[in-house]
Amino acid sequence: MPRLIFFCGHAGTGKTTLSHKLIGPLMQATGEPFCLLDKDTLYGRYSAAAMAAITGDPNDRDSPAYLDNLRDPEYQGLLDTARENLMLGISVLVVGPLSREVRAHQLTDPAWLHMPAGTRTQVVWVHLPEDEAHARIVRRGNPNDAYKLTHWEAYRTRRFMPDPAEYPELIFFDNLAPDAAALDRLLRTLAS
Template sequence: MTEPKTLYLVTGMPAVGKTTFAEQLASRLSACLVDIDSATESIVQAAMNRITGNPDDRDSDVFKETFRAPIYETLFTLARANLVHTDVVLTGPFTKELHNPNWPAEVQVKVGRSCRVKCVFLHCSAELRKDRLEARGNPRDRAKLETWETHLQYYDTESFPAYPHFAVDTGEPDAFENAVSRGLID
């Protein structure tokens, strides 16, 4: 019998290094990468431009109420389609799910495939995340930087997930390789 595939959920606050880490993990595993920005950004930009005139808005209630659920559903649909063939590394913030101890089991039901779900929670200091936001210069980060204290309160940046997870401090040198050596990959 073939072993079930693994769905790696790479989560964390904005600018913690999710995309970079997920790319390294997918490469190491020869897995499918499903990144929130790659999978949905152009559609969201077109719609937000039409709705609000601001294609870079990712912080307003309009964006969150309109797009959060369908964006995540899209990610899980892509994961489901690929888990038949290969392991999947899926990355997105998933900040509301932090306090749900049953989230990994709910994800397994959501993808509708027999798979292992492994949650990887990335974290680093708020100062480093702010530096990274400033350095990447992405227009969609402007509102976060302009209202930094509000941003920190919204994302509850001191909380670690209530569900079982593998924590990685991306502020540490060689964070990815250290995670691998600590058992991230079975």
């Protein structure tokens, strides 16, 4: 059966970069086809148009207007697209913060996910210290981060680090300076 692998974590932790590094080796290690579904790629242009209409700011991805109107439908569409690929026998890497869903233990709940029976689901929590994530967000210079950076004190209240004892379903990955051995261990865990 196909695999559903989530790469979750807060902004600036390197979820997308990590998933790009691992998708080829995962296909090679498992012999399975994979697709990559990144929330920002799938919904970035749509969100820009919608937020320009709602708030006048096409780069807004963190205001209450975005969180109340677009966040959940984007994630629902992301999961619908994953489900469709899984039903076709294609394994899926899903990239997005999904912090509310992680906090609620929903990403490994088959009843909540509604994925095809037998889908193997894994959730990687990609993490960094807050100061390093902030520095990476500043360095990447993405206009979509402007609201977050301007309102960092409010944004940081939504950041959390799951306790491994309370979230045994998560695969924790420290992305501060992973070496080849750490990447290989993660690959082997995901490919097993």
